[in-house]
Amino acid sequence: MPAHDLLAERPLLLTIMAQLHAFTGQLPEDRTQLYTEAVQFLNNDWNKAGVFIDYIRERAGLLIRHKTEAYTFPHRTFQEFLAACHLASLPDYASEAARLVRAEPDRWREVFLLAAGYSARINLLGQALNAVNALCPFEPDAPRSAAPADWPAAPLAGMALLEIGLVGVQREPVGQAVQQRVQRWLQIGMRHDALTPRERAEAGAVLARLGDPRDEVLFSAAMEFCYVPAGPFWMGSQDDPDAQNIEQPQEKLEIFYGYWIGRYPVTNAQFGEFAAAGGYREARYWGEARAAGYWNSDGYKGWRDYERRQTPSNFGEPRNLPNHPVVEVSWYEGLAYTRWLQEWLTGQIPAGWRVRLPNEPEWEKAARGGVEMPAQKLLRLVTEGLTDERAPTMHPNLQERQRYPWGNEPDANRANYDESGIGATSAVGCFAGGASVYGVEELSGNVWEWTRSLYGEYPYPMSGAERDKRENLAAGSSDLRIIRGGAYYVNRTHVRCARRYRYYPDYWDNNWRFSGGGVPMMTLASDSPCAGWLPLESPGKPRSPSTAPAPYPAGLRKVG
Template sequence: MSQHTGSHVSLPPAIQEQIAELRRKLTNLESLRDVLGDEAPERARAELESRLQALVQTGGGAFLAGNVEVRRGDFVGRDKWRVWVDQLYLGHSPDRVPPTALLQAYYRSLAAECSRLPLGVVDPRFLPTGTEEPGAVALSGVYVDLEVQAPPRGEEDESRAFLMGRLGRGAGGERTPLLQAIAHPEARRFVLLGDAGSGKTTFVYYLTYALAAADGPDGASPWLPPDSPLQGMLPLRLVLREAAACCLPADAAEGRAGMLWQAVERDLAARLGEKAAEALFPHLQRRLLSEGGLVLLDGLDEVPQARRRRQVLLEAVADLTAGLPAPSRVVVTARPYAYADPHWRLSGFETLILAPFDDDQVERFIARWYRAVGPVMGWDERTAQARGDRLREALAERPYLADLAGRPLLLTLMATLHTSWGELPEDRADLYEETVKLLLSRWQRAREVRGPEGETVTEPGIARALSVGEERIRVALHQLAFQAHQRQGQGAEREKAPADISQGEVLAAFAPLLPADFNPQVLLDYLETRAGLLVGRAPGVYAFPHRSFQEYLAACYLADRPDTARELRKRVWEDADWWREVYLLGVGRARQGGLGNAVHIVNTLLPQGPQEEAEGDETRWRMALLAGQALLDLHFPEKAAGEPLFETIVERARRWLVALTKAAEALSPRERAAAGDVLGRLDDPRPGVGTISPSPAGEEGPGVRRELPDIVWVEAPAGPFLMGSPDDDREADDHEKPQHRVDLPVFFISRYPITNAQYRPFVEGGGYEEARYWTPEGWAWRTGRREPDLSPLDDEDWKRRYAEWLAGRPVEKRGRPFWWEHPRWGLPNRPVVGVCWYEALAYCRWLGERMQEARGRMQEARGRMQVWRDGQLVTGHLPLETFRVRLPTEAEWEKAARGTGGRRWPWGDEWAGGRANTEEAGIGETCAVGLFPAGASPYGALDLAGNVWEWTATRWGRRSLYRPDYGYPYDPDDSREDLSGPDLRLVRGGSWLSNQESARCAFRLRFIPDHFYNSVGFRVCGVPGVF
C-alpha cells in the first residue's frame, strides 16, 4: 500500500513481501553501526534504498506496508523486525569481530525486533501525510505491567476442567505484578498461562527489549525496577513453534537440550548470517551455561502435536532448564488449554495465571497510549491528553465496555478505533462491527514464520489461503455464532464466557466455502495460531474472544433473515435474559440499513398501554425495558424531535416505564434499577423527580436558566412518635437507646432524596458562588480556607488515609458535586451524591430563596405545590412567606421514616427483599429515586431505607466517633441543632453500600461535615406552612 497525499493503492502480495524484507534490513543496519563503523552500513543502506525505489515509487509520500503483517501474536508490541547482516550487505568478515561485539549486535537486533509497536494497528489513512516512515511508537512507552494470580493452594493437580475453566479466566489467588512474580527469590521457573489476547507475548517482547537494550551502569535497564534480580541478566528468547519446525526431527524419540540450542544457533544465523552465528554461538552458550540468564520460551500452545512433537519439545525444555545454573530463570508461555493435560506439564515449574486489566491498568494504558501515539499522529500534548480523556469518558459511559477493556487485545482494538476515528462509534453495533473488522484483519494479514531450515516463509491471509472472499467468511462466522449461542442458551449452566465450538462445527460451517480438495488442517491452523475472531480454547475446541462478539455475530445472522423483527421478538419473548444483548445488537445492526428498520423492530415490543400498572406481567415489563434500552442505543430521543410517529414511540416507552416504577412486585431489583436508568435518560416525567419552570417561557431572557426543583412534599402531622430502639433490641447500638417519645410540630419532607436534576439549577444558577447561601464554616470549606477537623479519629493511620482521601477534592473541585459528570452517578433521576454537609445546607437556603422568588408565579407552574397526603398526590396553595426550607433534624427524619409506632423499617418490623436499594438488593450503586413503592413510609415517603445515606442538621459531637456528645433522650434545645461548628453530623437511612441493619429507622451514623462519597445524599424539609 502506498500513500500519495491521502490516496491509497494496493500492491501485489509478492511486491509487498519484498518491500517488507528490504525495510527490515534498512531498519536494522543501525544496530551494527557501532560495531562495524559507518562505511559498510552506509554502502548497504544505499544499495537497499535503490532496490526499494525500484519496487515502488511513492511520489514523495510515505510508504505504509499496511497489508503485510510484520507482527505476529496476540497483542501490541509483537513487531517482527529481523536483522539481516550477511556478507552481501556488510562486506566484513565475522572472524575479525570480537564475540562480545557480535553479542552486542545480536542484542541490538533483539531490541529492534521487540522495541516498536508499528501503527499499522492504527489505520494508515489517519496517519499524517508526508511522513517518511510507517508510524510507530516504542513498546516501552505503552506497556502496562501485567498482573498474575497463582492457582489456589492444593489445587495445582486438579482436573483439566479446572485449568480450562477457572484458571483460564483468571480465578485463583491474590493479584501480583508479573515482573514481581517472576523475580521471586524462591521460584525460578514459570509457566505463564493466558487466553489469546491476554498479553503473554507482549510481556515476552517487553522483557526481551528491557534486557537487550539495557545501557545503564553494569548493564542496568531503566525499564525494570532498579533492585530487580532480573537486572543484568542475559536474555534468550525463542518462539517455540519456530524452534519445533526447524530443530525437532519428526521421528525424535525424546527431547534433548541440544535441539533448543540448535534453534538458538539458527536464530543467530537468521539475524547475523551463518559465519557470524558460528563465531557467536559458542560464546553465548558458554556464558548462559556458566552465568545463567533469562530464558523466554513463547507459545507452547502453538506447537503442533503431530508425532509427539509437543511432548518432545517439553522434554527438550526440561533438559535445557536442568543444565542452567541457579541464577537462571525460565518463563514458558501457553494458553490454559494447552497446559491442562497433566502429561504436558513441566515438572518444577510454578503456574501463573494472567489476570484481566483492572481499572488502574486500563487508566494507565490509556494515558500511555495517547502519550505515545500523539507525536506519530501529529498531535501536541494537550490534544493527545484530551483524546485520552474522551476515551476514558466513553468507557465510563458504556458499562458494556468495562469487561472488554479488561482484555489487553480488545482494549488495544478500542484504542485503535478511538485514535483513528477520534471517538468510539456512537452505536454499540457499529463499535462491534468495526472491532470485528479489525479482528478479521488479523487473519487477513500475511505474516512471516520460520521454515524447517530457518528460512523466512510468508503465510498468506486467511481469505487468500481459503480462496474465498471476506464476506463469505463472515457468513460462516454468523452461522457459527448463532448456533453456538442458541445451543449454549439451552444448557443447564449459562456462563458469561463464550460457548465452546467443536472442530466439527467449525468445519461444517466453512465446508460450503472450501474447494473439494482443500486440506481442513490449514483452516484449523489459522484458528490455533492466530488471535482473530475464533481462538483455540482446548484441543479441537474454539470460541469467540468474548461473549459479546458471539452475541453480535449471532445478531448479524438474525438481521440477515427475511423477517428480522419477528425472529428477534420471538427469541426475547421466550428467553429475555439470554437473548437480550442479541436483540439490542440486532436492532443496531438493522439501523445500518436505515433508522426506520430499527424503529419497526422496537415498535413490536411496545403495545399500547398500560393504562394501569397492574396491566403488565413480568414478560411485558421486560419487553418495555428492552424497548427503552433499544431506543437509547439508537439515540432515539434526540432523533425523534419533530417526528410525530417517533415521538409517540418514545412517549409510549416512558408510559410503560413509569407504570413499572409503580408496580411494586414487578421484576428484580437490578431490573428495576436498569428501568430507572432508562427512564432517566428518556426524561423521567414523574412528579417530584425533575424541575419545573415557574416563569412564562422567555420572560427571564435568552440563555437564563431559572428552573425550580419540582418537589413533592410529604406531610408529617403534628404529634408524638417513638424515637430510638428498645432496650431489648440486640442489634441496636447503645447510642440508639433508650426508646422514648418525642413530640414534633407539623413538617413537610421531600418524598425523594434530592435528584441530580433538582440539584442542577443550584449548580448552574450560581449557588456555589454566592456566600449568602453558606454558613461561615461552609464558605470557608468552599473557598479552601479551612482544614477538616479529624480530631475525633483516634487511629493515626486511619486519620492519615482519610486526610489523603479528602485532599482529593481540592478547592477547584468544590464548585459542583464530586461525581457530577459521572455517566451513571450523575443520571438526572438518581439522588445527587458526592455532596458534603455544607453543600446540602447551602442548597436548602438557595431553594428557600428561589421558592420565595417564585411564590407569585406558582399558580402558573405545573401542578402548583404538590403534596403527598393520604396515599395520593394533591395540590394546593402554600403561604410561602412563612415556609422555610432546611435539612431535617434527625428526629424529623426518623418520624418521616417510621411514623408514630416505632417501626423497625419504613414498611414494618420484618425485613423484606425488593423494598430498598441496600446491599441485599445486589444493585451495587445508586438507583433512580422512587423505584421501591413497597418500601414507602407510613406517610408515603420513599427511599428512606437504602439508596443513599441522608444528611440531617443534627450534631453527633466532636469528641469521639463511638460516643456521641448528644445522646438520648432527644432534646432539641441542647444545641444539637446548632448549625455552627465542625461537629460530626448525623446521617440516616443506610445506602446501596450498606446492609439491612443500617437501613433500620433508628440507626445512627456520623460523618465529618467535609465528608463526601457516592453513597451520601440528602433530602429537604419544609416548616411550618399550612396547605
C-alpha cells in the first residue's frame, strides 16, 4: 500500500497532505519524503500556513502552543520524525541508533526506521546502511550465540532496508552484504521460538519484501514434499468434547499406498506461475468448471466474482505476498493448478503418478500420523527426485489418536489461528513447531485447505462405487466439497486434525488455500475455508502379496 494511503488514515496527516497537494500539485509516495515536505511546508511558509495552524490548533486540538510561535505536536508521528532527523545528524548516529532501539524497542522503533529513510534521502546512504549494520552486525550462525534481543532486531533491520529503498541498498556492496545477512537472519528467525508468533509472521512478511531466497517456496518445480508411508491410522473423533457430529464415529482405516504431500501450502508465487503461463485460458485444465458454466476461454468466474479473471483475486498485503499461501481460490482453480503442475513436473516424478488434491483420509493421516510413525522424516525436493519409496523403519506412534498434528493440546505457538494474534495469513514456514510426524507443516491454521472429497457422513467409503461417488470430480457445483485445517481467524476447535467443513466448489474466500501452497491440498494452500493439500500419489502398491488391494482408488480398507 502506498505510504500516503496509510498516513491519510490519521486526521492531522490527512489535513497536511491536502495542504501539500494544494501547494505542490502532487504527493510523494515515500513516507519519509512526505514527512520531510510537510515539515518544510510548515517551516518555510509559515505565513501561508497560519490559517491552517489556527485551524488545527483551535478546531482539531492537534497542536499545543507553549509560547509565541512555539508549538509541539501531541501527535506522536511527527515527534518521531523530528527525533529521527536529530538522531541522523549525530556524529555517532549509526551506533547510537542501534543502541537506543535495542534498549527500548517499543519507544525507538519508528524513530530508527525514519532516521534510516531520512539519511538516505539527504544523500547519507552510507550512514543509513551503517545503522542497519550496527543493528544486525554478525551472521545468525556465527560462533557467538545470539542474544534474545538479536532475533527481534532482524525484522527491524529488514524494515529499515525497505525504508532506505532496495535500489539504493543494492547499489552499494555494503548494502548487498547487509541485505543478504538480514535475509539469513529472517529465514532462521521465522522458525525460531525466540520470537512470538506475531514476530515470526512479521519476519516472514519482511523477508517476502526483501526477497525470500527459498526456491522451494517460490517455484513450483522446486517444491518440497514429505513422504507418508502406507499403513493404518485413526480417522474421525472419539471422546473429544470439541467434536462435531460429522467427525464421528472414529475408525481405524488403512491406506495401502505411500504418497508424497507438500511440506508447505502452495504459495502465491507458485500459483502465480500457473497464472502467468496462461493456465486460466487452457481448456484442458478446466473441464469440470466449464461443464458447470464457470469457465470459458476468457477465464474463470465463480460465485463471488463480478467478471471473469485470469488470476486469483487480490486483497493486498499481507495476503498477496509471494511467500504466503495462495488464497481467494476456488476448488475448481485448485484442481486446474494440479493439472498444470502435473504437466510442469513431467520427467521429475515417476511415470504413472498423478498430482492431485488429497482426499479426506490422505489429509487426515498426513496431519495426525499413523498407528506407526517413521523413525526419520523423509523430506525431499522435487529436483532431488520423488520415487516410490520402500517402507521406512517404523516405530509405534504413542499418540496415534492425537487431536492436533503436534499432540493433544492446542498451542498458539504451533499454528496460526485466532489466539496467535496475527490476524492475517503468514508466510509458510513460520510454524515449524506444528509439523506433523511426517514433517508436513501448517496443516492446522493459516488457511483452510480444499480436498477432492465430497461431503458425506462417516464412515468414509472404502472402495467400489461409493468411494468413486465420494471422490467424483465431475459432481455438480451444488455438491459440497470438504475443506480442512482451519485458518488464522478461527478458534482452536477448528484446527484439530478431525475437524471437517464443507463448501461449494465455486466459492472462494480470502482465508482459504489448497494444500501445497494456497490451493487445495496438494499441499497447495488457500487462505480460506475451502483449501486443502495436494498429494503426489503412487498407484496403490500393496504392502504385501496377501493384502494386495485392487488398483487405485480402492487402496483403503477398514481395520479391525
